[in-house]
Amino acid sequence: MQMMKDRMEGVPACTFPVVEAPYPVISNDWVNGEYKLLVVEAEAAGLAARAGQFFHLACPPEGENDNFLRRPMSIHRIDRERGQLHFLYKVQGNGTRALATLQPGDTLDALGPVGQGFSLPAATQHVLMVGRGVGLATLAPLAQMAIAQGAKVTAVLSARSQALVMGRQVLEEAGASVHVVTDDNSDSDVVSLEGFIRRLHAASPVDFMATCGSNRLLMLLQKLSEEFGAAGQVALEQRMGCALGMCIACVRAFRKEPGAEALTYRRVCWEGPVFDMRETVAW
Amino acid sequence: MVDLSVRIGDLTLANPVMSASGTLSEGLGDVFDLSLLGAIVTKTITDDLREGNPPPRVAELRNATLFSIGIPSKGAAYFRENTVPFYQRYNAPIVASVSANTIEEFGALAAKISVPGVAAIEANVSCPNLKADGMAFGMDAQATREVVQSMTAATRLPIWVKLSPNVGNIAAIARAAEEGGASALVVANALLAMAIDIETRRPKVANLMGGITGPAVKPVLLRMAYQAAQAVQIPVIGCGGISSAEDAIEYMLAGASAVQVGTASFVSPNIMPRIIKGIEAYCERHGVSRIADLTGTMRKFDAEALAMRGSL
Numbered sequence: 001m002q003m004m005k006d007r008m009e010g011v012p013a014c015t016f017p018v019v020e021a022p023y024p025v026i027s028n029d030w031v032n033g034e035y036k037l038l039v040v041e042a043e044a045a046g047l048a049a050r051a052g053q054f055f056h057l058a059c060p061p062e063g064e065n066d067n068f069l070r071r072p073m074s075i076h077r078i079d080r081e082r083g084q085l086h087f088l089y090k091v092q093g094n095g096t097r098a099l100a101t102l103q104p105g106d107t108l109d110a111l112g113p114v115g116q117g118f119s120l121p122a123a124t125q126h127v128l129m130v131g132r133g134v135g136l137a138t139l140a141p142l143a144q145m146a147i148a149q150g151a152k153v154t155a156v157l158s159a160r161s162q163a164l165v166m167g168r169q170v171l172e173e174a175g176a177s178v179h180v181v182t183d184d185n186s187d188s189d190v191v192s193l194e195g196f197i198r199r200l201h202a203a204s205p206v207d208f209m210a211t212c213g214s215n216r217l218l219m220l221l222q223k224l225s226e227e228f229g230a231a232g233q234v235a236l237e238q239r240m241g242c243a244l245g246m247c248i249a250c251v252r253a254f255r256k257e258p259g260a261e262a263l264t265y266r267r268v269c270w271e272g273p274v275f276d277m278r279e280t281v282a283w
Numbered sequence: 284m285v286d287l288s289v290r291i292g293d294l295t296l297a298n299p300v301m302s303a304s305g306t307l308s309e310g311l312g313d314v315f316d317l318s319l320l321g322a323i324v325t326k327t328i329t330d331d332l333r334e335g336n337p338p339p340r341v342a343e344l345r346n347a348t349l350f351s352i353g354i355p356s357k358g359a360a361y362f363r364e365n366t367v368p369f370y371q372r373y374n375a376p377i378v379a380s381v382s383a384n385t386i387e388e389f390g391a392l393a394a395k396i397s398v399p400g401v402a403a404i405e406a407n408v409s410c411p412n413l414k415a416d417g418m419a420f421g422m423d424a425q426a427t428r429e430v431v432q433s434m435t436a437a438t439r440l441p442i443w444v445k446l447s448p449n450v451g452n453i454a455a456i457a458r459a460a461e462e463g464g465a466s467a468l469v470v471a472n473a474l475l476a477m478a479i480d481i482e483t484r485r486p487k488v489a490n491l492m493g494g495i496t497g498p499a500v501k502p503v504l505l506r507m508a509y510q511a512a513q514a515v516q517i518p519v520i521g522c523g524g525i526s527s528a529e530d531a532i533e534y535m536l537a538g539a540s541a542v543q544v545g546t547a548s549f550v551s552p553n554i555m556p557r558i559i560k561g562i563e564a565y566c567e568r569h570g571v572s573r574i575a576d577l578t579g580t581m582r583k584f585d586a587e588a589l590a591m592r593g594s595l
């Protein structure tokens with residue numbers, strides 16, 4: 001022991017938690033007409049990621065578009081056994097279109113893990129997570145974490161149509177009970193959802209709520225978490241420069257304290273992307 | 284072994300690479316050891332508390348970015364009590380960037396942050412002078428001179444002046460800063476620019492105008508660093524679009540004694556240590572034993588020969 005201590009002397013107490021590194025691409029396949037799942041091989045630093053954290057991905061240049069800035073992407077799944085990280089992303093603009101061209105054998109230039117992830121109180125019994133669209137990408141690792149911590153998880157997945165529902169399998173494999181609502185089925189509206197959540201809470205009280213990706217879901221959960229006395233966190237997005245808290249570009253307005261009227265800007269990449277729902281201002 | 288140290292006035296830096304103000308925070312310390320840097324230049328502060336501009340604050344351009352942050356600030360007391368102690372854990376000297384609404388406030392703020400741990404103060408004069416119709420101090424030679432005089436009267440720390448590139452005659456402003464007592468010039472801040480999303484017809488940043496930064500603007504700012512270096516005796520620190528050792532060396536050949544790196548750290552946070560290594564490799568390759576000897580050694584085309592060729 002003493003020898004080890006001596007050897008540690010002069011060595012910086014912490015190594016560097018954020019790494020900029022090439023990650024070998026294992027697969028990059030369509031999961032439906034809009035989304036792709038990117039699976040990469042990761043080393044210890046990447047696998048140390050926690051639920052709710054994200055990576056800042058360099059998108060390869062394509063023709064006229066050099067995709068100068070990186071793109072923030074949540075970690076959809078941390079597979080420590082296989083040494084893999086999963087990203088679930090919507091192909092929409094120049095950057096994500098370029099990401100979609102990555103082939104097995106290519107490398108993904110990723111910076112991370114960055115940001116403050118979810119923090120689940122130790123005694124949490126029942127987590128309710130509600131995700132709309134890609135919001136789910138961020139919530140899936142929370143299910144993994146909550147179940148490992150001994151909590152029960154109910155996941156409500158909201159989408160335009162059945163074909164666009166994603167992540168059901170990842171969540172079920174993690175041990176969550178999954179409830180799907182769709183616009184096509186007319187059960188994704190706020191009134192139907194509120195009814196569902198109230199019945200769920202009556203049967204098995206919810207003490208932690210999490211959401212991402214939809215303003216109306218945030219407002220609903222803000223109301224219900226307050227009424228139920230449950231803690232709540234939300235993962236937010238904003239346009240980013242650096243993802244390291246340096247440029248102060250990625251701000252949104254937050255209440256200075258839970259419930260306070262006075263607002264202040266906070267950096268989504270550094271103070272977030274996961275925030276206390278009571279401080280979050282709906283947009 | 285290459286001697287990478289450079290002198291900026293009375294201050295000796297271990298190497299010529301430092302952060303550009305507003306592009307480094309404690310987060311970069313999660314990526315590499317900031318002691319490797321020649322200096323740590325902190326984000327501009329004002330003494331009044333400010334939230335900064337509304338989002339969106341950033342847009343991507345080709346090989347460049349448009350940023351419109353404003354100067355969010357927690358004031359001088361916060362800077363003294365939190366920012367300085369944080370960066371003191373590293374070996375690199377701390378350069379505190381400041382801004383103010385009036386010439387007098389520049390001096391007052393310089394005095395307030397002249398605390399142990401701060402090695403130099405950088406005046407960001409690209410902000411509006413509230414007593415002169417909001418025209419930036421840095422667009423006016425007299426205002427620039429008076430800002431520096433106000434600061435040198437208020438502190439014994441060296442004053443660096445970061446010039447605004449949004450001027451017609453950079454040499455005149457550079458000379459005014461030197462006359463005011465500046466120890467060094469940083470050339471330059473971001474060029475004023477704008478961009479519109481043609482689908483939504485909205486400006487790409489909420490504040491309408493912002494600064495264009497990154498490699499696309501390097502030739503313009505390199506030209507200004509050259510012109511400033513020609514105009515003054517004090518050291519010039521080159522800044523604008525530097526993202527490789529080659530870019531840094533180009534600035535030094537043009538007359539810069541050191542360089543600041545901004546946007547490139549967003550694209551690749553390890554860029555500054557890589558630039559330092561690359562500069563060393565260049566010196567070895569070119570048999571340069573002291574990096575400081577490189578400053579201003581661009582070899583111009585011979586004027587007579589040019590004239591002869593021109594008359595053919």
Ligand SMILES: Cc1cc2nc3c(=O)[nH]c(=O)nc-3n(C[C@H](O)[C@H](O)[C@H](O)COP(=O)(O)OP(=O)(O)OC[C@H]3O[C@@H](n4cnc5c(N)ncnc54)[C@H](O)[C@@H]3O)c2cc1C
Nearest residue numbers: 071072073074088089090093094095096137237238239273
């Ligand atoms: C913390 C965080 C986690 C995210 N996780 C995911 C995820 O897991 N899956 C997913 O599909 N998307 C996610 N997003 C959104 C994703 O970053 C954007 O869809 C992506 O940047 C779009 O890039 P583009 O070039 O294809 O689109 P364009 O619209 O062409 O992008 C133009 C610029 O705007 C930025 N931008 C556009 N939309 C967003 C947005 N919603 N948020 C932030 N920046 C944006 C881009 O980064 C780029 O700089 C996340 C965003 C944040 C902030």
Ligand SMILES: Cc1cc2nc3c(=O)[nH]c(=O)nc-3n(C[C@H](O)[C@H](O)[C@H](O)COP(=O)(O)O)c2cc1C
Nearest residue numbers: 247303304305327407472496497523524525545546
């Ligand atoms: C996000 C961002 C914030 C900046 N904030 C400041 C600032 O507070 N004070 C300042 O003097 N310059 C500021 N700048 C300008 C930079 O310091 C630098 O002059 C400019 O970005 C050009 O260098 P670059 O091309 O290497 O980024 C900022 C630039 C960026 C991109």
Ligand code: FES
Nearest residue numbers: 241242243248269
């Ligand atoms: S993206 Fe730069 S501070 Fe958040």
